[in-house]
Amino acid sequence: MIKTKMEKVKINSEKCKGCFLCVPVCPEKCIKVSDKINKSGNKFAVFTENGKCKSCGFCFLMCPDVAIEVYK
């Protein structure tokens, strides 16, 4: 059986307005700015699975648009 590891953080790129408040708040530098743009024409935040995310939820708490979900 193949086990797929679920990402701890999901960022909805279409909800994201590109304020990037979530980037500096992450103590593990797991969130970066994408090179792409969403349908609203905004650059958006992306979760980088660097193995360091602690599911602390700081990014979720910071996001004004509730675009981030955090899983344990």
Ligand code: SF4
């Ligand atoms: S805080 Fe929310 S809206 Fe702002 S860049 Fe991060 S995910 Fe996007």
Ligand code: SF4
């Ligand atoms: S849950 Fe914490 S460690 Fe994980 S991406 Fe968000 S701020 Fe960073």
